[in-house]
Amino acid sequence: MRKTEVRGQRSEARLQSQSFEVAFDGLEIWTVYSKPLDYPNFFVVRRAVVERGVIVTDAEITGFAETLELARELVPPGKLRIPRYEGDEPQIVECWL
Numbered sequence: 001m002r003k004t005e006v007r008g009q010r011s012e013a014r015l016q017s018q019s020f021e022v023a024f025d026g027l028e029i030w031t032v033y034s035k036p037l038d039y040p041n042f043f044v045v046r047r048a049v050v051e052r053g054v055i056v057t058d059a060e061i062t063g064f065a066e067t068l069e070l071a072r073e074l075v076p077p078g079k080l081r082i083p084r085y086e087g088d089e090p091q092i093v094e095c096w097l
Helices: 068-072
Strands: 002-006 009-013 027-034 043-051 054-065 081-083 092-096
Touching (some): 027 068
Antiparallel strands (some): 002 009, 027 043, 043 054, 081 092
C-alpha cells in the first residue's frame, strides 16, 4: 500500500491492474556466463533477484549447456536481452531481464 497526498488530504492508494492487486517481488536478472571458473567447459545461466537495489537471491545456478544457443533456452521466455558491458567480468556473455 502506498501513501499519497491529494490536495492536502492523505489517502492510501493501491497499485491495481484490471481489478487485481499487483505485487512486486523484485527484479529477476538471468546472467549467461561462458566458461566460468566453477564450470570451465560450459555456458552457465544464473538467476539473481534484486529488490530496492539489494541482491536478495544471489546468483543461483539454473542450468548449464555446451553452447550459447542451448544456454539461452534456459532463460524463461519473454525476457529482454541486455548485452554485456565493457566493465563486466570477462565470463559474462549477456543478461536477461
